[in-house]
Amino acid sequence: MQISQFPSVKLKGTSATLAFLFHNYNHSKRLSLEGSPEMINIFILAIFLIVNLLISKIYFKKNLNIPIKSKGILSKERKRGFQLAEAGIFVIFLYLHFFVLVEGYFPLFVRIAPIIGFFVLLNFNRGLELWMTDRDSKAYYHNWLAATIMSIFFAVLAAGQYL
Incomplete structure (x- = not known):
């Protein structure tokens, strides 16, 4: 050659x-941010993830002494209603995900709506469970922060499609 x-x-x-x-x-x-919507979206996502980590790890955990409590979906310590709600959220996510992928071309924010909705609802459900069972520890702040950050990211991404 x-x-x-x-x-x-x-x-x-x-x-x-x-x-x-x-x-x-x-x-x-x-690689530049000029003219590349994918790079801009990745950059925005990275900013939101860094903000989430800073607030959750530094402010909540270190300054306010709020612990992070995580339990798996099949943990015996969890209430059955919240486990069923989480399973229902997962089934709805699968249905929406495959429906959106089968139906031709959609803008990016519509294609990622099922996964973002899944994480928002999952974190909100887990935060609600912690709020109802262990309100004094305030560990639900971490879950609700993650749900809020993901919702704001989706709103920014959706608004960016129309600017």
């Missing part, structure tokens, strides 16, 4: 492949 970009150098095999990749890398477009 000879590379025409380097007329004075005749390379074969792996050396030619590496030289070709290096040449294309140096002359390729750099």
Whole structure:
């Protein structure tokens, strides 16, 4: 394999492949936020995740001494009604997810609405359970913060589609 970009150098095999990749890398477009909606969405998501971590880990956990309590869906410590609600949310998510994927082209915010809705409802349900069972620990703040941050992210993403 000879590379025409380097007329004075005749390379074969792996050396030619590496030289070709290096040449294309140096002359390729750099990743930028200009004109790339996917990069902008990833950047916005990263900002919201960092804000969530800062508030949850630093402010709630360290400054206010609010512990994080997490229980699995099949934990024996959880109430049956909240487990059933969580299973129902999951079934609704699966239905919406496959319905949206089957139905042709939709904007990005419509395609990700089921997954964001799933996480918002899941965190709200778990926060409600903690609020009803262990109100004094205030551990439900973490779940409700996550639900709020995801809702705001979805609202910003949806608003960005129409700006």
